[in-house]
Amino acid sequence: MSRLHPSIALIMANIDTLVDNGYLIVPDFLAPNEVALLANYAQQLQEDRWQHAAIGREHSKTTNSQVRRDRIKWLDNSTTAEADYLALMESLRLQINRALFMGLFDYECHLAWYPPGSFYRKHLDAFKGRSNRVLTSVFYLNQDWSADDGGELVMYGNNGEVLERILPEAGKLVLFLSDVFVHEVLPGKRQRLSISGWFRVNNSIGGRIDPSR
Numbered sequence: 001m002s003r004l005h006p007s008i009a010l011i012m013a014n015i016d017t018l019v020d021n022g023y024l025i026v027p028d029f030l031a032p033n034e035v036a037l038l039a040n041y042a043q044q045l046q047e048d049r050w051q052h053a054a055i056g057r058e059h060s061k062t063t064n065s066q067v068r069r070d071r072i073k074w075l076d077n078s079t080t081a082e083a084d085y086l087a088l089m090e091s092l093r094l095q096i097n098r099a100l101f102m103g104l105f106d107y108e109c110h111l112a113w114y115p116p117g118s119f120y121r122k123h124l125d126a127f128k129g130r131s132n133r134v135l136t137s138v139f140y141l142n143q144d145w146s147a148d149d150g151g152e153l154v155m156y157g158n159n160g161e162v163l164e165r166i167l168p169e170a171g172k173l174v175l176f177l178s179d180v181f182v183h184e185v186l187p188g189k190r191q192r193l194s195i196s197g198w199f200r201v202n203n204s205i206g207g208r209i210d211p212s213r
């Protein structure tokens with residue numbers, strides 16, 4: 001049996017928290033050198049590689065700067081930095097399926113760049129029965145982020161109460177059920193880099209995987 005990457009082992013050691021609470025915060029998911037590789041990779045991407053993020057799906061898709069002001073770059077396997085992160089999340093997908101029988105079918109993710117002052121207003125990543133996104137992952141790339149820098153991810157409970165205010169600190173991973181937790185990104189004083197991703201189930205209609213991009 002091949003050994004699990006220590007980062008995946010760390011998640012699996014805490015998987016009961018994800019089951020009990022519907023979310024899990026892991027402050028040191030990746031080692032500092034691994035985070036630095038991804039952060040440097042994101043920072044050297046030319047500005048024209050970053051697209052303006054769209055809201056909604058397919059024909060109803062619009063870019064709405066009142067809702068979100070981040071810019072994104074979808075990951076693929078064209079560079080080692082991207083391929084390594086995707087491979088890690090693929091391993092996580094398999095382990096979660098083994099442990100929780102969630103039937104996660106695939107994973108998609110994008111880098112997100114929030115220039116200073118940008119935000120992402122309160123939203124759900126998925127609506128029950130209308131999306132195949134079931135588990136959200138957010139991974140942060142920001143060295144030396146302090147409380148004073150803002151840019152928190154705020155997670156809300158069923159009654160609108162604040163559950164968590166999460167600083168986007170380098171190396172931290174947050175997992176949460178995509179159709180359960182309303183959340184928002186508050187404006188930050190510094191540029192904020194992250195990787196947002198979604199584990200998906202296969203709600204195929206007519207044999208075609210429901211696209212969510």
Ligand SMILES: O=C(O)CCC(=O)C(=O)O
Nearest residue numbers: 120125138153185194196
């Ligand atoms: O960056 C974050 O903290 C959350 C981003 C988010 O909500 C999203 O990409 O859907």
Ligand SMILES: [Fe+2]
Nearest residue numbers: 123124125183
């Ligand atoms: Fe979100």
